[in-house]
């Protein structure tokens with residue numbers, strides 16, 4: 001489909017779609033786990049920043065998550081947020097025990113909190129997303145999950161979706177394959193490659209600015225932004241062709 005024939009109106013987008021694959025982000029697109037990540041990051045940095053930052057940088061700000069963390073690989077999120085608060089922690093190791101002394105330790109503190117919440121609260125996928133997936137299933141469109149999270153398979157299983165997607169490119173796959181994480185287009189390109197569908201025939205569905213940028217930079221056929229927390233205009237600026245507040249709007 002030529003770029004000039006991209007659908008511009010969510011309401012009839014699915015009828016005029018002509019794509020062979022849909023590459024879904026997970027947290028905030030399929031499951032409400034973006035909220036869980038957001039909460040785990042907030043709890044982590046409210047403990048970490050008073051210990052490592054100075055002056056007015058000790059406070060975790062409302063827009064910190066969307067601006068510096070959302071959609072990125074975990075340790076890159078830690079690094080970017082600390083930098084925004086003028087904190088320079090040693091990198092340490094990604095295996096450091098949870099703590100406040102290294103980037104690795106802070107990232108693992110967040111992961112521990114995320115897993116504790118996940119183990120204790122049910123994960124219900126968004127009904128609008130499930131309706132879209134059910135519609136696509138019958139139409140021969142291939143589907144993949146592309147997530148920065150190393151917990152993607154656990155989240156999919158908790159949501160009862162472990163057998164729905166042909167391909168899952170998560171944080172672990174990205175690391176093993178030596179790819180760059182979002183906002184690089186690599187994870188989405190890898191998913192399209194594994195589905196054997198060209199990027200131009202694939203749709204990227206994302207709720208994070210970093211993920212939408214990845215979709216734009218990979219020259220995918222269509223980038224759909226899901227504006228649940230993020231400002232719709234910011235998603236458009238980052239490269240979303242269509243913006244919805246819920247994927248059910250496409251049906």
Ligand SMILES: [Mg+2]
Nearest residue numbers: 025027028208
């Ligand atoms: Mg997301």
